[in-house]
Amino acid sequence: MALSDIRGGERNEAAIAEALGRFSARFGANFQTGAAIRGQHAHTTTYIPAQLPDGVLFAESADDVKAAVAICAALKVPVIPFGTGSSLEGQVNAPSGGISIDFSRMNRVIAVNAEDLDCTVEPGITREELNTYLRDTGLFFPIDPGANASIGGMTSTRASGTNAVRYGTMKDNVLAVTAVTANGEEIRTARRARKSSAGYDLTRLFVGAEGTLGVLTSVTLRLQGIPAVIAGGVCGFPTLKDASDAVIMTIQLGIPVARIELLNTLQVAACNAYSGLSLAEQPTLFVEFHGNEESVRLQSEEFGAIAAECGGGEFRWTADAAERAKLWKARHDAYWAAKALRPGHAVLATDVCVPISRLADCVAETEADIEAHGLVAPIVGHAGDGNFHVSLLFDDKDPEGVATAEAFVARLNGRALAMDGTCTGEHGIGQGKQGFLPGELGGAVTLMAAIKHALDPDGIFNPGKIFSTP
Structure with a gap:
């Protein structure tokens, strides 16, 4: 739109x-x-x-x-x-x-069922507040969209984030919701059982509905055990295609990577300047593994071998919490780092998602599009599930600048749909992506209506x- x-x-x-x-x-x-x-x-x-x-x-x-x-x-x-x-x-x-x-103000934890690895919370609690509450239980909620979003908002937009390649998205981690419907009744969509064949899957109907079907009043979530060891690191590549190929090979070989994030050269430069990193300015993967000491070591070594095969440099990894925190703080601040490239300009943050086998093609074609039109638009992606984001910097006070930005987004979405992808992997439709939904789902939009x-x-x-x- x-x-x-x-x-x-x-x-x-x-x-x-x-x-x-x-x-x-x-x-x-x-x-x-x-x-x-x-x-x-x-x-x-x-x-x-x-x-x-x-x-x-x-x-x-x-x-x-x-x-x-x-x-x-x-x-x-x-x-x-x-x-x-x-x-x-x-x-x-x-x-x-x-x-x-x-x-x-509706940010309370209603119940934690540690033995069943689940909890029920009010929709206003943020993911950081929830994980702070859970810390002493040895459990955590893994979905991490970057922003300290509310659980209700994350449920309503079917959010995911950096951990999705291992732990799934909100649709995989919401067991039930309660919601107030148009007649003023509060309904419960499911019980806490891990599976059910009882009628329509109303939980999935409300997950991703963006508040258009009712108002959530509680959410029941799956939890995970905090890993004994978490290790992460970075690896640079000569080209985006090389980095994307390493991602594809890692996923296809079944290496249980927890996070694998792709940054293009401009995004790395932006993170260096904004977050005080000193990475080589080239396409780069941020990678993280969860497990015990032995499994994390083996996974890191396997990934290092794949990276080398795809032309990557040395994979430097560490289990030091402070070093990892600095790295992932920089990744979560990628939006602000991009915005700092052109002070006074607006940022159009958009995302698409394609089958993992088409990731390299879609990212490469998108970077070529950016270069051909003289745009400033860093790329960062949750590469492990084929989802990537573009932060397009433009003058929102200039009608021509707005038109150029919208034309780029239209081309990006057309490219993703042509590769059997989606116009949004995690941002949702809202107002901004309505024009692309019929092209993706056709008559199913009529059913939604x-x-x-x-x-x-x-x-x-x-x-x-x-x-x-x-």
């Missing part, structure tokens, strides 16, 4: 005014309508213009959420869930106005996201 297509939806001014009065009466100081607060709840971490809600409810319980949805359903006023605002495709915008439900209408007939849940509805 082009920037010019992202407009405000129809507003029912009388209904919104009535809702504001009811929320103020019901929730008191927990409901805010100040411009600054509303502006903070339309932050999209991207170039998509902010579209503010009319009010923000700081929910403190599932009862608050049920009451809020009941008011909005009765008046047909939009409801926009808000976790931390780290989404990248405009998911928290309010194109038709309405009420933003902020979950930052039918499900949306069946569960949310008045279209109150996060309208204008994933696809446009009448």
Whole structure:
């Protein structure tokens, strides 16, 4: 969807005014309508213009959420869930106005079942808060999208991240959710059993729905044991294709790598400057292994041999926690490192995902596209599952610059779809990628719209996201 297509939806001014009065009466100081607060709840971490809600409810319980949805359903006023605002495709915008439900105060751990390796949490807890809570149990939650996102937001966008090659994505790690539906009822999609054949898989329906089918009030998650030994390191390559080939060979040979991240030359240079690294400025893999001392040593040696076969330099690895932390902090700061390359410019952060066998082709063609059009756009990827990101720097105040950026994204997505990939591996559709969804899924989008209408007939849940509805 082009920037010019992202407009405000129809507003029912009388209904919104009535809702504001009811929320103020019901929730008191927990409901805010100040411009600054509303502006903070339309932050999209991207170039998509902010579209503010009319009010923000700081929910403190599932009862608050049920009451809020009941008011909005009765008046047909939009409801926009808000976790931390780290989404990248405009998911928290309010194109038709309405009420933003902020979950930052619903950040409790409801239960930890250490013997069963699972826990249940409220949606506002962030992944870092959860892992701090779990530390003394010897368990951790492995999904790491980089940003300190909320569990509810990660569930709603079907997030993944650097650990996905070993531990999967949110769809693999959410056992159940509770959600408030359009009739104000709180439903539970599943029990804690590790498998079930009982009816439709409603959990997977809500995972990735981007808040368009209901509002999450709790999430039950799979947990993992903290590895006895974690080792990681870096390895440089002459070309992106060489690095990509090393990734493909590592995955195809079944080496249980936990993280394998690809940075192109410009991204390495940006990380060096921003994070104080001193890496050779060439295509580079950041790699990490989890296990015991012997398994980590063997995996590292096997990867080193593969890297050498693909033309890579020495694979320098370490189990030192401080060294690894510096390396992965730099990787997580890649967005800010890219942004620092051109101060004052906007960043269009976009992602695609292709079958692992096509990763080298897609990355190489994308880098050639960037060079041919004179763009500044570092590449970094969760290479182990074929997912990579491009941070395109451009002048968002210049219509020609915006058009150039959008044309690049269109070419990138067309390239990924032509390789039987997807227009988004983990950012979601939101507002920004709606135009590419029909080309990827065809008639299935019509089925999605039918499900949306069946569960949310008045279209109150996060309208204008994933696809446009009448």
